[in-house]
Amino acid sequence: MTSSLMTSPGFRFLSPLLLLGIVSLSMDSIIHLTQSNWGIAANLPYILLGCALVMCYSFKQGRESMVCIALLFAYFVIQNRLQIPLQTGTTLLELTILATLLPVSFLAVFLFNKEGFDTKATLAYVFLLLMFAFWSYVTLTYYVEGGFEEWTNGVLFIVLNVSRLPLVLVLYCIGIVCFLGILVLKKNKIIHAMTYSAMVLASATFIFFDVQYISSTMFTITGLLIIIYSTSASHQLAFTDSLTLIPSRRALDLDLKHMGRKFTIAMLDVDHFKNFNDTYGHDTGDDVLKMVASRLMKAQGGAKVYRFGGEEFTIVFKGKYAEDCKVHIEEVREEVEQYEMILRDQHSRPDDNKQGRKKRGNAEKKRNTVSVTASFGVADSRSARNPADVIKLADEALYKAKKAGRNCVKYNLA
Known part of the structure; x- marks a missing residue:
């Protein structure tokens, strides 16, 4: 009861990477299946992440709930703003902003109290996300008028052999993934495993954004992993003595x-x-x-x-x-x-x-x-x-x- 393969730091570190590898090998089949069931596939991330949010709230997992909220918000933006070619208008800039702010929102959960579910803290986190959205709106509104187009073309250069995402953002996402991966290996808490897995799969979404149905696939897997992590956390809490941290x-x-x-x-x-x-x-x-x-x-x-x-x-x-x-x-x-x-x-x-x-x-x-x-x-x-x-x-x-x-x-x- 004290330790198992499912809760070991090595498993939590490797599992999202292994899932990513499996998806990459079977992407053609996933695309065909998604095309045949797009109505379900498009809404499945909402359903799974919503269920994960309810579970985290029920189990008094405050910071884990915040991760679910951030993912729901990010998937909503992708489905409603980024389902057009990246070369169209400000689409690439919008993807760049999302790829920048979502990792920040993951890291921001560590600023809050880890004990239980705090309604005020959750509302503060939602307010933070709304501030991110407002800042993004202002940036997009004055993007062309402010003369930033030429500047971003220089800084946000793209290496097509790597990704349609600007190279600096690719390196940024990989850096955040490595940082969260180190936290998993060293501390192995549920919140570390959850943010790490979410960051790995969100990074795959951003880096390979030109792959058809990549966002619905990755966010579906993220929702499943969060449900698994939340369930395992409640199980561990039920069978572990809170003072000595040995089986109860x-x-x-x-x-x-x-x-x-x-x-x-x-x-x-x-x-x-x-x-x-x-x-x-x-x-x-x-x-x-x-x-x-x-x-x-x-x-x-x-x-x-x-x-x-x-x-x-x-x-x-x-x-x-x-x-x-x-x-x-x-x-x-x-x-x-x-x-x-x-x-x-x-x-x-x-x-x-x-x-x-x-x-x-x-x-x-x-x-x-x-x-x-x-x-x-x-x-x-x-x-x-x-x-x-x-x-x-x-x-x-x-x-x-x-x-x-x-x-x-x-x-x-x-």
């Missing part, structure tokens, strides 16, 4: 239905966690839970780690009995015990990150550190076939570990 109790309940005949379950509890919380505060207590989760994720032997609830965690070893897991459980217990966590002084912490780094470098030795321990209870499928019963047996063993002085591993085996 719901993920454990689902995985327990597919355990097979041979498995081991370890239940563990952070020792004296309530006292720690009362002494150092809930923020530090949250840091402890994150630290413990990160140590548990280092467990070897095919272990899968879940947050069971509160300060309690679960480790599942599928296809192994308890004796096969003993060394791995002991290693992770020691990982937790040996980790020294630095206590942050929230009152004296600087607001500026650079000052904070300098202060950390100068005062590292003066900081207080604390360590925590955890108690473990282990049972396997030889004691009970039902995973829920194995968890109960592991809980009983955990209670024995608490009674034995904590920071130890106890087994409840048949």
